[in-house]
Amino acid sequence: MQMPVCVLGAHTTLMAQCILQVRRALHSVGSKIHPFVKEALDNGRPVVALESTIITHGLPYPQNLSTAREVEEIVRANGAVPATIGILNGCIRVGLQDDELECLAKAKNTVKVSRRDFPYVLSQGLSGGTTVAGTMIVAHKAGIPVFVTGGIGGVHRGGEKTLDVSADLTELGRTPVAVISAGVKSILDIGRTLEYLETQGICVATFGESRAFPAFFSRQSGFQAAYNVLNEEDAAQLIARSLALRLGSGVLIAVPCPEEEAASGQLIEDAIQQALQDSRERAITGKELTPFLLQRVNELTSGKSLNSNITLIKNNARVGSQIAVALNKIQRAQGRRGDPSLSRKMFSAPRPVVIGGINVDFIAKAKSSTLVDGGQTNPATVRQSFGGVGRNLADCLSRLGKSPVFISAMGKDEHSASVLRYCRHMDMSSVCQLDGHSTATYCAVIAGSGELRLGLGDMEIHQQITEQYVSGFRENLRRAPLVCIDGNVPVSTIQYVCQFAREHHLAVYYEPTDVDKASKPFFSDSWRALASISPNLRELRAINRTLGHPVPADLPSKLEDVVETAVALALPLLQELHCMVITLGQHGVLVCGRSMDGSVSLHPGSCSKTTAGELCATHYPALPVPVEEIVNVSGAGDSFMAGMIAGMLDGGNTDDCVRMGLLSASLSLRSYEPVSPEISAASVSMERVQSQRWLGTKAWTLS
Structure with a gap:
């Protein structure tokens, strides 16, 4: 207090x-x-x-x-x-x-x-x-x-x-x-x-x-x-x-x-x-x-x-x-x-911590499913929204009632003012604003089918999410039930958080952000302190390549082949990581880890390598969303992760947690904003997912 x-x-x-x-x-x-x-x-x-x-x-x-x-x-x-x-x-x-x-x-x-x-x-x-x-x-x-x-x-x-x-x-x-x-x-x-x-x-x-x-x-x-x-x-x-x-x-x-x-x-x-x-x-x-x-x-x-x-x-x-x-x-x-017990009382309400980027997004969605190159103008709708993987995670968690400590950086400019106005529902008090720096901006070109075709970004401000700044929140980190960090953060900051996690036995979840940033923790042994990562298939291949493991030259598109490739790429990392959540786009997600009571355990506090069962994988199909209803795919993965984490913080089992994530993702797919304003503790809840009928899952034991 x-x-x-x-x-x-x-x-x-x-x-x-x-x-x-x-x-x-x-x-x-x-x-x-x-x-x-x-x-x-x-x-x-x-x-x-x-x-x-x-x-x-x-x-x-x-x-x-x-x-x-x-x-x-x-x-x-x-x-x-x-x-x-x-x-x-x-x-x-x-x-x-x-x-x-x-x-x-x-x-x-x-x-x-x-x-x-x-x-x-x-x-x-x-x-x-x-x-x-x-x-x-x-x-x-x-x-x-x-x-x-x-x-x-x-x-x-x-x-x-x-x-x-x-x-x-x-x-x-x-x-x-x-x-x-x-x-x-x-x-x-x-x-x-x-x-x-x-x-x-x-x-x-x-x-x-x-x-x-x-x-x-x-x-x-x-x-x-x-x-x-x-x-x-x-x-x-x-x-x-x-x-x-x-x-x-x-x-x-x-x-x-x-x-x-x-x-x-x-x-x-x-x-x-x-x-x-x-x-x-x-x-x-x-x-x-x-x-x-x-x-x-x-x-x-x-x-x-x-x-x-x-x-x-x-x-x-x-x-x-x-x-x-x-x-x-x-x-x-x-x-x-003064009184050491007082310091502990001052931080008596532990909250999840999210460390990552804030972007002002400009989303251009073409009218057609195919884009014409060569300098021609493609008819489209262009909207401004607010993104950044860290911001999206914190946004969705806030809407779900988890009120995370969000650590980030942005400039002092016209964009930062609009960010604060939009993020009024979030706790932004741990976001530093810096004179002489520009708030990160990102421009996405999306085909009429909803696929991201091109992304352009000015992200230099993310380098200011430094080890020194994050270290000022040591007490929040130490008491956090879970820490999320995204790939926008500098390598040195990721290494600091991983070392801190190792010393204080913290659960850190890493969101790779994109192919170019996915490997940041894997440049050293820092990644061994992570509890979980949530890559897509391309990011997972890049991580394996960084670690020197063999990777396929081409990635498949058929579901059975996608799952087989994902499992093969996940196995080397599961020797150290507690679990992995591999996002497969329209095919849903693949959760890989150690079995507990017949399903993959999501939270590292629930089992250990020595007491847990065999490695296994479970595939969860995505909720069906008609193509004509898909508006924006940029925040669906982040919404999925936040929904799943909210379920974990509520003590839910693996199936319910993953389905809370899938429900959050389906709402954001239909929204012009990366995180749907319709997401709330009422629209995405344990009771809601337990009352719905879901497509069947499929599980494998991994050799």
């Missing part, structure tokens, strides 16, 4: 108990933590809390929804997991699903929920957006130490007479959460706000080289903060020290707006003054004042303040998520130096 403080020994254990207690309290009042958020917290990865009043009361539809989505993507792109907090039908949600975001964005008559409003809103089953104060409360109870917002509330102008002071300020004085904002809105009395923050004992620091306190749309307010932090590492150290002292109060990090936005600051300030005058004339006060002022300022600036508002929020999300990542590194290091 992730610790929200940086303390050692007994203090750390005590705080872990406190977090468990507050999570139980959160659950008792009716709450739901998004699975990705919970897994990130349980596995000690950085999480950033986000408020929802910007959705319900801050921005108009559809800008509120698009901004909320974009802010979450920025958090993911910077290495953290977003947790937008809101209330739906009387239930606190820590991490809103995309459809829940849309529900709040379109909802009418939602409540603006601060500390005082929780009892009523929850008891009446209402929906609402949490304010800064409300979000801080929930984030702290969930164990999230960093919260990003636009700007906090403060002392209203004339507050010395009206006592109109935002609950955000008192919440900062009693809830230990770091708030990353653009300072306070210039509609407020900034001087008195800073004085009130000091009275509450809140550490206030600006982000950057200056102590000039920002006023939301303006980089300077005429006031100074007590301190400044130069970068995200300094900010993280400040937050860590504050949490370690257990002061019970929060930290405010004020981030100036980007310089390119400051030019419009004076225009907006003039509009604010006019809006304040309008509010006085209309006698608007209390919680209705801020929404009125923001709407009026937007009208007076012809929308410029709205655009600036959105830019500020995105900038805060970038800075805040970088601070959260830096803080998380400190917390992990403190946990390892």
